[in-house]
Amino acid sequence: MRKITKGDEPATLTQWKRANPKGRYADLTYEPSQSIRQACVEEQYGLCAYCCHEITAGNARNEHVQAQKLAPNRTVDFSNIVASCDRPKQCDKAHGHQVLPLTPLMDECETELKFYISGRVEGLTPRATTSIQVLNLGDSHENNRTLINARKTLVEALLYEGGVELEVENSDLLILLMEELSAPDANNRLKPFAPVLVNVLRQLTA
Secondary structure, three states: OOOOOOOOOOOHHHHHHHHOOOOOOOHOOOHHHHHHHHHHHHHOOOOOOOOOOOOOOOOOEEEOOOOOOOOOOOOOOOEEEEEEOOOOOOOOHHHOOOOOOOOOOHHHHOOOOEEEOOEEEEEOHHHHHHHHHHHHHOOHHHHHHHHHHHHHHHHHHHHOOOOOOOOOOOOOHHHHHHHHOOOOOOOOOOOOOOOHHHHHHHHHOO
C-alpha cells in the first residue's frame, strides 16, 4: 500500500448528491460513477490502492474502504472510496464486506507492511496482518503466488533500471532511487509496484 491523500470530490458527484440527497451508491448514474473512478486513479497516480498494480479508469473499480454494508451512510462519501484493480481473489474482489483495520488512507500503511524483494509481504502489526489476509496481498505463495511473482519481477526490474545491484552500502544511491520512484512522471503516474520497492529500500537505509 501507499498512503492516499484524498482530494475534493468530483463536481459531477457533488451535483448528483444535491439532486439526490438520499441517494446511495447503487443509485449513481454513469457520469458521477465514472468521475469518481477517474479522480481516484489520478490521486493514486495510476496504482491500485491496495496492491499497487497499474490501473486505469477503464479497468479499475470504485472500492469502498469501509464496506457499503458496514457503513451504508458513506456509500457516496468520496473520502471513503478508492480505485482498486479488478484482479480475481484479491483487493476489491477479496475485500467484500469485511472490516479492513489498516487502510491506504492511514499513514501507517507504509510502515506496518514489510515487503521483500522475493515479492512477499508481511504485516508488522496484528491489524496489518489482518488487512493483508482480507485483501489477499500475498503473505505466502499458497495464498497469492501470482501477485508475489508479479511483484518480484517488477521490483527486480526497477532495481536494475535504477542501477542498483543491491549496493546496500551506497545509501546515497538508495535514497536517490527512493526519491525518483516516489515522484510521478509527466503523465502523473507512478511505476507499477514502485511503492513496494520504496518500502524495501527504506528498510535497507534504516
